[in-house]
Each structure stands twice: as C-alpha cells, then as structure tokens.
Amino acid sequence: MKIKLDISNEHYDEIKCALEERGIVIDDTADFVLSETNSFIDHLTVREKEANERIILSVDEIVYIETFGHSVEVQTQETLYQASDRLYRIVRLLDPTKFLRISNSVVIAKDRVQRITPTLSSKFILTMSNGKSVDVTRSYYYIFKEYFGI
Structure with missing residues (x-):
C-alpha cells in the first residue's frame, strides 16, 4: 500500500x-x-515545472496557488511549481490564518498582497508580492472584504 x-x-x-x-x-x-x-502543514511537496524534480517547498514561500482544470500551480516569489494534489485538499491542510481562498480556483497567502484594486463589478484585483495579479470573485468578495476590513 x-x-x-x-x-x-x-x-x-x-x-x-x-x-x-x-x-x-x-x-x-x-x-x-x-x-x-x-x-497544518509547514511544507508542500511540489514538482518543478521544467525539470520535473520533486521539491519540498515551505508554505512560507507560497505567494498563491491556482488551479486550471486538473492542474494545480503553486506560485512563489520567483518560481512556478506543479502540485500533485487537488486544490480543495491543499486548502484543508493550510493554516487559515495565513491563507485565504479568493475564488474557486485561487488561494492566496494573506501577507503577500501588495495592492488591492476595486472594480465596478463587486470584485477586487490583487497585485501580489511577485507582481502577478489575481482576482477576488464576487462569491468571495464579502469574505475578502471582511478579512481586510475594507
């Protein structure tokens, strides 16, 4: 087994x-x-996208995690990794005081948010510490707003 x-x-x-x-x-x-x-886990086993080597990644290095269908990508400050588990399983293992789900497909590290830009359609666009942008969808709008006191 x-x-x-x-x-x-x-x-x-x-x-x-x-x-x-x-x-x-x-x-x-x-x-x-x-x-x-x-x-809660303090590391996550991921694969380097290009070298296909397994890495034990500290969760403190994670900027955000995003899923595209069955593919789960873990974004750090400089590198993009592939996770072997489903997003919902990973979310259950992460400390909710450090990570926040902002859409059905994205989980962010709360301390890695650099800029919050509101939109006219009850959404936010977040600029993360690595310069990439992710969207807070309408379904998660009020959860996000409450957490950040907006």
Missing part, C-alpha cells in the same frame, strides 16, 4: 519509520493521505 504523508516536520520521520516498518510505502503521488488533525 502507498500513502502520502501530510504532517508536521517534527512528527514526519517518526511516523514515516513506523509505517515503513509495517511495509507501507510513503509516496507523494499516492491516492491515500495521512494527515494530523488540528495541525
């Missing part, structure tokens, strides 16, 4: 060893995920 571990660094090695002793393979592409309750 293969499983993916989404747990904190402090418990990762201990749990990994215990599972491997029982014949369970730890694989980041596995369908089954073992995660801690009441704990």
Whole structure:
C-alpha cells in the first residue's frame, strides 16, 4: 500500500519509520493521505515545472496557488511549481490564518498582497508580492472584504 504523508516536520520521520516498518510505502503521488488533525502543514511537496524534480517547498514561500482544470500551480516569489494534489485538499491542510481562498480556483497567502484594486463589478484585483495579479470573485468578495476590513 502507498500513502502520502501530510504532517508536521517534527512528527514526519517518526511516523514515516513506523509505517515503513509495517511495509507501507510513503509516496507523494499516492491516492491515500495521512494527515494530523488540528495541525497544518509547514511544507508542500511540489514538482518543478521544467525539470520535473520533486521539491519540498515551505508554505512560507507560497505567494498563491491556482488551479486550471486538473492542474494545480503553486506560485512563489520567483518560481512556478506543479502540485500533485487537488486544490480543495491543499486548502484543508493550510493554516487559515495565513491563507485565504479568493475564488474557486485561487488561494492566496494573506501577507503577500501588495495592492488591492476595486472594480465596478463587486470584485477586487490583487497585485501580489511577485507582481502577478489575481482576482477576488464576487462569491468571495464579502469574505475578502471582511478579512481586510475594507
């Protein structure tokens, strides 16, 4: 059996060893995920888009995460990565005090918002710390507005 571990660094090695002793393979592409309750991840396993190498990325480096169909992209200050998990699963593992969903397809790091530009159609356009823009859709407009006290 293969499983993916989404747990904190402090418990990762201990749990990994215990599972491997029982014949369970730890694989980041596995369908089954073992995660801690009441704990949020501090890293995310992603692939470099061009080199196709797996990287363990600190969630503190994430500027935003965006999905295009079945493809989930993780944008950092300088690099674009591919995530192997679905956006809704990743969102459940991220600390809600640090990350905010702003549309069905985008999650932002709250501290990486540089500029908030309102539009006439009850939306906001956000300029992130890496210079890229993302939209707060109407469905998430009031959640975003309340969080930032606008």
